[in-house]
Amino acid sequence: MTEKPILVTGGAGFIGSNFVLDWIGQEGSSVVNLDKLTYAGNVGNLARLKNDPRHKFIKGDIGDRALVRELLNRHRPRAVVNFAAESHVDRSIHGPEDFIQTNVDGTFHLLQESRAYWEKLAGNEKTVFRFLHISTDEVYGSLGPDDAPFTESSPYAPNSPYSASKAASDHLVRAFHHTYGLPTLTSNCSNNYGPYQFPEKLIPMVIMNALNRKALPVYGDGLNVRDWLYVEDHCEALRMVLAKGKPGEVYNIGGRNERKNIDVVRAICSLLDEMHPASSMGNYASLITFIKDRPGHDRRYAIDARKIERELGWKPSESFETGIRKTVQWYLDNMNWVENVASGEYQKWLDINYTSR
Ligand code: NAD
Numbered sequence: 001m002t003e004k005p006i007l008v009t010g011g012a013g014f015i016g017s018n019f020v021l022d023w024i025g026q027e028g029s030s031v032v033n034l035d036k037l038t039y040a041g042n043v044g045n046l047a048r049l050k051n052d053p054r055h056k057f058i059k060g061d062i063g064d065r066a067l068v069r070e071l072l073n074r075h076r077p078r079a080v081v082n083f084a085a086e087s088h089v090d091r092s093i094h095g096p097e098d099f100i101q102t103n104v105d106g107t108f109h110l111l112q113e114s115r116a117y118w119e120k121l122a123g124n125e126k127t128v129f130r131f132l133h134i135s136t137d138e139v140y141g142s143l144g145p146d147d148a149p150f151t152e153s154s155p156y157a158p159n160s161p162y163s164a165s166k167a168a169s170d171h172l173v174r175a176f177h178h179t180y181g182l183p184t185l186t187s188n189c190s191n192n193y194g195p196y197q198f199p200e201k202l203i204p205m206v207i208m209n210a211l212n213r214k215a216l217p218v219y220g221d222g223l224n225v226r227d228w229l230y231v232e233d234h235c236e237a238l239r240m241v242l243a244k245g246k247p248g249e250v251y252n253i254g255g256r257n258e259r260k261n262i263d264v265v266r267a268i269c270s271l272l273d274e275m276h277p278a279s280s281m282g283n284y285a286s287l288i289t290f291i292k293d294r295p296g297h298d299r300r301y302a303i304d305a306r307k308i309e310r311e312l313g314w315k316p317s318e319s320f321e322t323g324i325r326k327t328v329q330w331y332l333d334n335m336n337w338v339e340n341v342a343s344g345e346y347q348k349w350l351d352i353n354y355t356s357r
Pocket of ligand 1: 009010012036039041042060062083085088106134136189190191198
């Protein structure tokens with residue numbers, strides 16, 4: 001018997017598209033991919049699957065109840081994996097509405113339809129069904145330099161409209177498990193990096209700007225700390241959560257790679273000096289420019305991933321040094337992809353929001 005498909009939302013975005021490629025490669029079963037194709041969605045990420053019958057792409061909104069219902073009833077997935085979100089903190093500061101619309105309302109509608117679908121299932125189909133919600137460590141707020149990393153029981157303290165909207169969605173997922181018994185799983189991960197990341201985020205933006213000999217903007221003093229997770233390690237963790245996670249549980253996923261932002265930018269510059277030397281123009285690090293800090297900028301995030309390591313046997317394979325080398329190499333090898341996604345709209349956004357001080 002062929003394995004039932006999974007319904008992935010936001011599968012044309014950065015992590016979602018990596019997950020779809022990884023899932024079809026590793027599991028071999030099919031994916032129904034529902035994505036609204038906002039500025040962050042790019043079907044070009046899935047070009048490899050163009051003629052693969054295991055991938056079915058549908059352009060649409062997770063908040064479109066009739067569409068979600070129709071997809072669930074037609075494809076009868078064994079899981080819903082929800083990546084769809086507005087995901088960029090800076091954009092949430094300038095325009096929080098879309099974040100509430102998709103991350104809160106959209107997740108709520110997806111939960112309602114998933115619940116209605118799951119309640120009508122019977123026997124094994126009902127037992128195996130899972131709703132996996134992908135969330136962020138930012139829901140836990142900010143850590144001081146000596147604080148212990150976030151665990152699954154750290155209190156929620158979101159500080160940006162983005163993290164507040166993700167926190168709200170996490171609470172809805174939790175409530176749908178406790179109230180209705182929907183077999184949910186929630187994962188809260190740290191900053192991802194790797195292939196196909198839209199160049200508004202720190203790592204691809206620094207690579208692109210450096211290659212274009214533009215300023216490399218670093219917020220404030222550059223000492224904010226993030227815990228970096230290579231996206232393929234994250235995809236593997238999510239497969240394990242789906243396969244072995246316990247309904248109603250939360251799993252923190254992190255790379256054990258805490259780095260100051262300025263050190264991340266310097267690491268990229270020295271890799272580019274080695275892999276793509278800029279000859280007469282001097283080292284890339286000379287382009288680093290400190291800019292006015294982001295309002296409410298969280299100082300430090302760090303994930304304690306011991307629960308998923310202990311209970312599901314997952315461990316990240318990439319150190320930051322190996323992951324960032326692969327990432328820089330991917331961007332150097334895929335400049336066409338970068339040029340395609342770096343549209344006029346993106347350039348306008350960068351010019352308005354990352355002016356030097
Ligand atoms: P992304 O912005 O690259 O992709 C989001 C995708 O969702 C896009 O393809 C977009 O078109 C789609 N989308 C947006 N609104 C939609 C809607 N209403 N209906 C259907 N599709 C919609 O985001 P990402 O970096 O891939 O993040 C994926 C998930 O992981 C998000 O939920 C995010 O909160 C979470 N997360 C990301 C990171 C990270 O470092 N990137 C870290 C922690 C958690």
